[in-house]
Amino acid sequence: MADDADAPPAVPGERQPHTRALRASPPGTARTPLDRRRVLAAGLEFIDQHGLEALTMRRMGAHLGVEGMALYRHVTGREDLLDGVVDLVVDELYGDPEVYLAPQHGWEDYLQRLAHGVRRIALAHPAVFPLIASRPPAAPWVRPPLRSLRWLESFLDALTSHGFSDGAAVAAYRAYTSFLLGHLLLEVSQRGVPISPLDDPEGAPEAGERSLAAYPLVRRLAPLLSEDESATEFEDSLENLLERLQRVRRESRPPGATL
Amino acid sequence: MADDADAPPAVPGERQPHTRALRASPPGTARTPLDRRRVLAAGLEFIDQHGLEALTMRRMGAHLGVEGMALYRHVTGREDLLDGVVDLVVDELYGDPEVYLAPQHGWEDYLQRLAHGVRRIALAHPAVFPLIASRPPAAPWVRPPLRSLRWLESFLDALTSHGFSDGAAVAAYRAYTSFLLGHLLLEVSQRGVPISPLDDPEGAPEAGERSLAAYPLVRRLAPLLSEDESATEFEDSLENLLERLQRVRRESRPPGATL
DNA sequence: CCCCTGTGCTTACGTCGTAAACACCACGCT
DNA sequence: AGCGTGGTGTTTACGACGTAAGCACAGGGG
Numbered sequence: 001m002a003d004d005a006d007a008p009p010a011v012p013g014e015r016q017p018h019t020r021a022l023r024a025s026p027p028g029t030a031r032t033p034l035d036r037r038r039v040l041a042a043g044l045e046f047i048d049q050h051g052l053e054a055l056t057m058r059r060m061g062a063h064l065g066v067e068g069m070a071l072y073r074h075v076t077g078r079e080d081l082l083d084g085v086v087d088l089v090v091d092e093l094y095g096d097p098e099v100y101l102a103p104q105h106g107w108e109d110y111l112q113r114l115a116h117g118v119r120r121i122a123l124a125h126p127a128v129f130p131l132i133a134s135r136p137p138a139a140p141w142v143r144p145p146l147r148s149l150r151w152l153e154s155f156l157d158a159l160t161s162h163g164f165s166d167g168a169a170v171a172a173y174r175a176y177t178s179f180l181l182g183h184l185l186l187e188v189s190q191r192g193v194p195i196s197p198l199d200d201p202e203g204a205p206e207a208g209e210r211s212l213a214a215y216p217l218v219r220r221l222a223p224l225l226s227e228d229e230s231a232t233e234f235e236d237s238l239e240n241l242l243e244r245l246q247r248v249r250r251e252s253r254p255p256g257a258t259l
Numbered sequence: 260m261a262d263d264a265d266a267p268p269a270v271p272g273e274r275q276p277h278t279r280a281l282r283a284s285p286p287g288t289a290r291t292p293l294d295r296r297r298v299l300a301a302g303l304e305f306i307d308q309h310g311l312e313a314l315t316m317r318r319m320g321a322h323l324g325v326e327g328m329a330l331y332r333h334v335t336g337r338e339d340l341l342d343g344v345v346d347l348v349v350d351e352l353y354g355d356p357e358v359y360l361a362p363q364h365g366w367e368d369y370l371q372r373l374a375h376g377v378r379r380i381a382l383a384h385p386a387v388f389p390l391i392a393s394r395p396p397a398a399p400w401v402r403p404p405l406r407s408l409r410w411l412e413s414f415l416d417a418l419t420s421h422g423f424s425d426g427a428a429v430a431a432y433r434a435y436t437s438f439l440l441g442h443l444l445l446e447v448s449q450r451g452v453p454i455s456p457l458d459d460p461e462g463a464p465e466a467g468e469r470s471l472a473a474y475p476l477v478r479r480l481a482p483l484l485s486e487d488e489s490a491t492e493f494e495d496s497l498e499n500l501l502e503r504l505q506r507v508r509r510e511s512r513p514p515g516a517t518l
Numbered sequence: 519c520c521c522c523t524g525t526g527c528t529t530a531c532g533t534c535g536t537a538a539a540c541a542c543c544a545c546g547c548t
Numbered sequence: 549a550g551c552g553t554g555g556t557g558t559t560t561a562c563g564a565c566g567t568a569a570g571c572a573c574a575g576g577g578g
Contacts, residue, residue: 033556057535069536070557078535130393133444138470141484143445153474160476170483174445174492182441185392186402186433215412217419224429225400233433244499292525316566328567329526337566 034066036074040084047085047127055082086135089128090147093117107162108242114155115180115238118145122184126192133185143177145184159249168252172245179241187230293325295333299343306344306386314341345394348387349406352376366421367501373414374439374497377404381443385451392440402436404443418508427511431504438500446489 042064046055057078061068075081122129122145133144142152152173159169212219301323305314316337320327334340381388381404392403401411411432418428471478 056533058533067558069559072536073556134389134393134448136448140449141481143449149470149474149477153477156476156480166480166483170480171488171492173484174488175496178438178441178445178492178496180441181444182437182439185440185444186437189393189395190399190402212408215408217415218408218412221415221425221429222400224425225432229430229433233430233437237434237437240499240503315564317564326527328528331567332525 034064034070034074036084039064039071039074039081040088043081043085044088044125044128047131048125051127052131057081082131083135085128086132086147089121089125089132090151092121092124094150107158107164108246110158111176111242111245112238115176115234118180119184119187119234122188123191126188129184129188133181143174143181145180146173146177162249163253164249165252168248171248175241175245179237183230183234183237187234190228190230293323293329293333295343298323298330298333298340299347302340302344303347303384303387306390307384310386311390316340341390342394344387345391345406348380348384348391349410351380351383353409366417366423367505369417370435370501370504371497374435374493377439378443378446378493381447382450385447388443388447392444402433402440404439405432405436421508422512423508424511427507430507434500434504438496442489442493442496446493449487449489 039060043055043060046060046063055078057071058068060071060081064070071081075084122132129145132147135144135147137144137147138149142149146152146155155173155176156169159172160166164172212222218225298319302314302319305319305322314337316330317327319330319340323330330340334343381391388404391406394403394406396403396406397408401408405411405414414432414435415428418431419425423431471481477484
């Protein structure tokens with residue numbers, strides 16, 4: 001593949017082609033030194049643009065106008081960079097935490113807004129979302145995509161302070177994360193195909209057509225299957241989940257829930 | 260990494276007797292030549308044992324008592340090998356297709372047995388299941404973990420032949436796959452931690468304890484969160500999904516569904 | 519007998535993640 | 549002013565990876 005990563009003007013042989021940006025670059029264009037935040041932000045941007053598999057330490061360096069090894073000053077390695085990108089995306093939802101922490105509108109409203117918030121960031125960063133799902137969480141019982149203790153605490157708080165017993169709140173957490181993960185992973189991967197680093201634009205349709213001959217029902221329903229009902233499906237499933245949780249809540253009142 | 264994968268000299272008591280083109284091997288012990296099936300099976304075994312990230316072409320060769328490049332005679336590359344392993348696992352459920360194809364017990368029974376079958380193979384190969392979820396499917400509307408056109412056809416057949424309209428069957432497919440993927444991915448990753456290539460046996464608990472101080476609810480509910488309720492949670496969610504699909508089915512009878 | 523075809527081995531290239539040593543700049547101290 | 553000093557980016561280097569190309573050797577039909 002044609003790799004134009006080395007942007008510098010240069011012809012081979014020039015002695016100091018690399019340091020010019022820092023030292024003797026055109027007036028006013030002094031580069032502010034890297035820091036962890038900038039590296040992470042660049043990583044997020046890079047993944048959004050080129051996909052996860054294309055992310056390489058050297059390419060990340062080039063993306064920042066820097067030499068690759070420079071990243072190790074701010075990040076302990078590739079894994080750490082990926083973790084940092086995940087945290088970055090996860091923290092996007094905390095833009096104004098009030099929105100998600102405020103329980104004044106009831107737990108159902110909270111779960112609704114939280115779900116839509118998570119869906120929004122999933123769709124904003126489709127190539128990162130699988131990473132959120134697959135990276136080992138802080139503790140084994142922290143479940144993606146609600147990957148942070150802050151979110152977990154906020155979630156449990158919203159439910160237990162609105163009539164859920166401890167056990168019911170935990171059960172709700174499990175059901176809620178399963179729903180979000182399953183739905184959003186599939187929605188994102190359905191749209192996310194074009195971002196793949198390898199494009200195989202032809203051949204696929206033909207093969208699909210051919211093999212479809214053996215599956216009459218699939219062929220008949222193909223138009224229906226191709227439709228994108230993700231949004232309404234999300235709403236329906238979420239609403240159904242909430243109804244189910246209402247039932248769970250009601251049936252979870254027996255002993256001393258101490259709150 | 261204490262990896263003993265490199266065993267250049269004779270591997271004592273290795274699985275397959277090996278001679279054939281091996282110049283310095285003892286006489287008489289003929290190794291049956293590799294073929295695609297064996298390579299794929301070895302790949303599955305390897306991933307089950309050492310995890311996905313540990314799978315390397317050279318290591319796979321060593322695992323088969325062979326030199327790594329030999330695999331390329333039977334597999335076009337690493338990606339192809341991975342795809343083959345996924346197909347292998349997916350096909351495990353077809354041991355006796357009758358079980359899943361037979362509609363004589365009704366669609367609910369079918370969905371029940373299919374779900375439990377998928378869960379069984381997910382738990383049998385926890386390290387492979389994320390692969391099933393993340394590998395691009397044959398067509399964009401084929402959703403993991405029901406990754407094959409055969410399964411899709413069988414699924415649609417079971418529903419449409421039991422009173423589901425086309426649209427309701429497709430909606431059911433979407434809801435069903437979302438549920439399976441979300442639940443099983445989380446269940447598998449929860450158990451699958453020990454298989455990780457990097458073990459970080461210390462530090463984690465302490466850090467967990469320390470950061471937990473800021474999250475009182477999480478700390479209070481930690482014992483509950485640590486419990487493994489996957490099985491009953493799976494049953495409950497599945498039952499709830501089936502009830503919901505019954506409703507969908509009933510309400511999907513209106514116009515000319517041409518069947 | 520030889521040659522053909524299929525199988526595994528050897529060598530080689532380019533890229534990856536990353537350790538280590540180096541070069542340079544902006545500073546505070548004396 | 550000179551001079552360490554520490555932080556930042558560069559260079560070099562190593563081992564492992566995926567894989568292209570060519571070699572070596574087996575068994576089976578002329």
